[in-house]
Amino acid sequence: MEIIVAPSAGFCFGVKRAVNMAIDAAEQCSPPEKLNTLGPIIHNPQVVKALEEKGVFSIDCVDDDDYDYNTLLIRSHGVKAEIMEKLKHRGLKIIDATCPFVKKAQNYIKEAASKGYFIIMVGDKNHPEVQSVISFADKNKFLVINNNADLKNVPVSEKLAIISQTTQDVSFYKRIIEEISKIAKNETLVFDTICDATMIKQEESKIIASNVDVMIVVGGYNSANTNKLQNICKEIQKNTYHIETEDEVFPEWFANAGKVGITAGASTPDWIIERVLKRIHDIDGAYKKLSL
Ligand code: SF4
Structure with a gap:
């Protein structure tokens, strides 16, 4: 054979960087300091388990005010803008391992939203990266789409800014852009964010x-x-x-x-x-x- x-x-580069940041932080962390990650560091149960063996555990949310960690690592997917604000006010040590490509997508959206564009994000609305990136849009002016059927919800008269999840299938993203350009009645801006x-x-x-x-x-x-x-x-x-x-x-x-x-x-x-x-x-x- x-x-x-x-x-x-x-x-990939972003995952390697985040995992290395977590390992370095775990090695430098000694009681009473306690390091957690916000969500599993990556979508791989075997790596998550290896980090747990080093004392780095994942927490699901930061709503509970009765927390016992003082250092929190943000994984490569990034985190919602409002959660980052909340964490800053808690005075925690934040290790931000958001992938620079995800940061770039967040910045594109922030800028497009400030110019009045309606944001169309092509990706899985339940994926943490999509949730982190789209949180930089105006709360009333965005749509996440993941298939052709979702196209009927595109507000065709708005100025549109289209962006994709960094791991999107290239051909699918191209097809969606083509479909939107056929129905859009106003200006359309396209960001190339597939890494x-x-x-x-x-x-x-x-x-x-x-x-x-x-x-x-x-x-x-x-x-x-x-x-x-x-x-x-x-x-x-x-x-x-x-x-x-x-x-x-x-x-x-x-x-x-x-x-x-x-x-x-x-x-x-x-x-x-x-x-x-x-x-x-x-x-x-x-x-x-x-x-x-
Ligand atoms: S944006 Fe690309 S390099 Fe960054 S974490 Fe995602 S897949 Fe990896």
Whole structure:
């Protein structure tokens, strides 16, 4: 069997930065100081568990005034503008690991909103990054859309500013922009906020999925960018499997496979990819690694 691993598989720049900031902060943190993250540091249960072993736990919200932490780390997705304001007033030590690309998107929205644009964000309204970015819009002038059916809610007479979640599927975002430009009756501003890491991952995954018999996508089931990769690969290669760990790899997948491709989401650490490779090696000890 031959194996091709996407060169971009695994942690992106923003995730690597946030995880390193959390590890550094955990190492410098000693009682009575207590470090928490606001939400899981990344969408990967194995990494979250590894941080918990270092004493860094995640909290879900900051509404409770009876809190016992004095340092709070903001993950790469960022946080809603109003929550950041609240935290500043508490006098906590804030470690802001918001990815610079997410910050850029927040700033674009802030500026467009100040100029009266109605913001259309293309993404998953329940995703923390979308919630953090869209919180910079005017509360009465934004819409999050995630499929063609949502287009009927676009206020076509408004000046529109369109922005995407950083991990959006590039082709889908282009299609939505085209559809909006057909119905918009006023000025339309488009921001290109899909980050390079996402585009490279998607491109490499497409190329690999087109050239293999089995495609494996490694990453958290709750990771938006991993799920996008899975959808992209599945459209090209029906034998695509999304797994979180090596325990979910089954020998029968490879019964008729000459070539196997592996890609991984932005929140998948290298050690999980290595374990998946080891598992495949245990199944077929003679496999050969090819480069893309
Ligand atoms: S996917 Fe892109 S925007 Fe999101 S954290 Fe990674 S580098 Fe930043």
